[in-house]
Amino acid sequence: MNKNGMVTEIHTKIRKEPFTANYELVGKELGRGKFAVVKKCTDKATGKQYAAKLLQKRRKGADWRMDIFNEIAVLELAKVNPYVVGLHGVYKTNSEIIRILECAAGGEIFHQCMVDNDEAFTEKDVIRLANQILNGVAFLHRNNVVHLDLKPQNTLLTSARPLGDIRIVDFGLSRRMDKITEVREILGTPEYVAPEILNYEPISNATDMWSIGVLIYVMLTGESPFLGDDKQETFLNISQVNIDYSQDTFEGISSLAVDFIKSLLVKNPRNRATAEECLSHPWLNPHSHPHIHTMSACSLDEP
Numbered sequence: 001m002n003k004n005g006m007v008t009e010i011h012t013k014i015r016k017e018p019f020t021a022n023y024e025l026v027g028k029e030l031g032r033g034k035f036a037v038v039k040k041c042t043d044k045a046t047g048k049q050y051a052a053k054l055l056q057k058r059r060k061g062a063d064w065r066m067d068i069f070n071e072i073a074v075l076e077l078a079k080v081n082p083y084v085v086g087l088h089g090v091y092k093t094n095s096e097i098i099r100i101l102e103c104a105a106g107g108e109i110f111h112q113c114m115v116d117n118d119e120a121f122t123e124k125d126v127i128r129l130a131n132q133i134l135n136g137v138a139f140l141h142r143n144n145v146v147h148l149d150l151k152p153q154n155t156l157l158t159s160a161r162p163l164g165d166i167r168i169v170d171f172g173l174s175r176r177m178d179k180i181t182e183v184r185e186i187l188g189t190p191e192y193v194a195p196e197i198l199n200y201e202p203i204s205n206a207t208d209m210w211s212i213g214v215l216i217y218v219m220l221t222g223e224s225p226f227l228g229d230d231k232q233e234t235f236l237n238i239s240q241v242n243i244d245y246s247q248d249t250f251e252g253i254s255s256l257a258v259d260f261i262k263s264l265l266v267k268n269p270r271n272r273a274t275a276e277e278c279l280s281h282p283w284l285n286p287h288s289h290p291h292i293h294t295m296s297a298c299s300l301d302e303p
């Protein structure tokens with residue numbers, strides 16, 4: 001473990017043979033991040049599908065291996081939680097480390113948030129998925145791990161139609177909370193970062209809770225609450241907690257949902273709801289609001 005909260009002790013056997021001895025890439029690219037490209041592959045022995053996360057670009061400096069080991073260590077720790085993506089194996093060549101992950105075939109929830117049709121989530125869908133996201137994040141937080149990059153692109157689905165279950169991915173920025181000394185750079189994706197990150201103030205589990213507030217806002221409304229015309233404007237919107245809770249934006253969405261988001265998008269991290277508190281919020285308890293209708297939550301402009 002190093003002083004910046006990375007966990008680098010791993011238990012998974014690192015295989016040295018080419019991963020193509022055991023897996024066949026099936027061509028389809030599942031997604032890409034800043035550093036990695038993720039491709040679908042098949043286990044030659046079982047025919048089962050997985051996602052191979054390959055390093056695409058070199059990160060500057062020697063730290064990229066540490067980042068990868070950190071991600072592997074967190075995935076090992078979280079393997080008992082159903083909503084964190086499963087790690088199936090690790091391969092290492094001279095130039096790269098390949099992670100074989102459970103394949104979340106439904107892709108990013110981002111795609112469903114951005115559609116204007118009947119594929120968009122209903123509030124009922126969002127309640128079910130939010131319960132799963134919070135179950136995964138509460139598990140991480142109980143184990144002193146903070147994700148630090150929760151966003152719709154890192155929140156995947158086992159299947160899109162029928163709507164499956166959540167798998168949280170991308171633990172490249174995650175840290176052990178008990179080991180963090182300070183944050184020197186702005187981590188995460190502008191639209192989803194919490195005010196304390198912008199102010200270089202201490203981060204905590206509450207930093208993830210802010211991002212979950214943004215995530216659920218996007219899932220319900222299809223709009224990114226702080227997105228400005230440029231990075232500066234986005235950061236200003238975040239630090240002023242400049243957020244639209246108008247009836248127009250939340251048309252057809254329950255007031256319990258708005259109340260839930262308001263408990264998360266709070267500037268002072270100490271006053272934000274925790275993952276456990278969220279899990280007992282009435283919005284996530286189906287028996288407390290049987291009246292919630294099933295119209296698409298994201299297609300508000302539709303007649």
Ligand SMILES: Nc1ncnc2c1ncn2[C@@H]1O[C@H](COP(=O)(O)OP(=O)(O)OP(=O)(O)O)[C@@H](O)[C@H]1O
Binds near residue numbers: 172
């Ligand atoms: N297990 C998986 N199953 C299906 N698709 C996946 C899986 N893991 C990742 N992806 C897809 O690949 C994309 C990139 O993966 P990931 O975010 O882990 O890469 P990264 O380079 O570490 O990202 P970042 O630049 O955000 O740090 C994801 O947004 C998602 O679309």
